[in-house]
Amino acid sequence: MKSLQGLGALWETAASIIPLTAILAILQIFVLKKPLHSVKDFTIGFLLSVLGLHLFLKGTTMSLIPLGDSVGRNFVIINKKWIILIIGFAIGYCATLVEPGLKALALEVEELSAGAIPHKLLIQGVAIGFGGGMAIGLLKILLNMPYIKVLIPLLLVVIFLAFFAPEPFGAIAFDAASATTGPVNIPINMALAVGLASVIEGVDPLISGFGIVGLTSIGSMISVMILGILTKI
16 A cells, blocks of 8 residues: 555656656757757656655655744744744755755856856855845744735835846846745745744734745845845956
């Protein structure tokens, strides 16, 4: 029974990858009239992608999500809110450093800018902003603040900085924000926020527990724009 369930879960992972793979392959072969570089490498790579994604999702479900939920629920043991915010910042910062999508974006930016925007500098800037957004999100939960009172000021800051940040950094900021919402950050941050919201009296987890991913993305946008203003690249 367990083996059948495992195969079923593996097939679900494959089914989520097959449509995108099929579209790209059809475009390459029949529309663009270009052969696959190596059918063998393509096939092996596809199988490894399915297996790797399946194992990652399984591992996340077994470890990161329960751990994040447990940490969030036990945050209330800490009496001082500022300590919770520092811990939240550290978790968001460290999780962003290993986000694969962000690494890919940063390397692409470094290549296209001929090294003018080092990938390590960009990753650090995004991670700091993400951690800041994480801290703001946790503060919103702790104070049971309406989402709109947090969102509007942050968006106004983004609009304000857009007038002063170099144009490349403005565009990079938007892509960096989406690159942070990957397979590492989302399960950890959502579990942490929902876990915290579920144990605070008077806080609805459905209302306050969600939305933290959006705040972290806005935090990343702000930090990238500030980075552009400070470095003047």
